[in-house]
Amino acid sequence: AFSCRELVRLNIAGCTQLTDTSVSYISGGCHYLSHFNMSNIVNMTDKALRFLRRGCKLLQRLNVALNPKISYSAIERIEGGGCVVKHSIDVKEMKLSPIRPLSETHKRPMSVGYSIFPIPNNA
Secondary structure (H helix, E strand, O other): OOOOOOOOEEEOOOOOOOOHHHHHHHHHHOOOOOEEEOOOOOOOOHHHHHHHHHHOOOOOEEEOOOOOOOOHHHHHHHHOOOOEEEOOOOHHHEEEEEOOOOOOOOOOOOOOOEEEEEOOOOO
16 A cells, blocks of 8 residues: 555455454555545454544545445544545346245245346556
8 A cells, every 4th residue: 555655546345354453454555545445344343433533634535335244333434534435236227037945945935036236446
């Protein structure tokens, strides 16, 4: 991150190896970051948003959808600084894939459901 000081957009969505510490390095070196997609990283917590608030003062858009350990109060704090935070999945950005019905031995009634997968954001 320290060699990418002029980085403006970054998409690390789904990078499950990354942690709050990873975001601390990004926020410490990428002060011009304006768009950041860190969705679907289950180990991210409120601490990551705290690092972003302190280091990325130009952040305008942040995607934290599908991050169960990030609280709504942390999202509100970063939104208070003027950043637009996407914290849920918009149905328009989904593609639905059929799920196979449950087996005959399963105790619940069989039905066909859908699984929701985010469409990658190239921005």
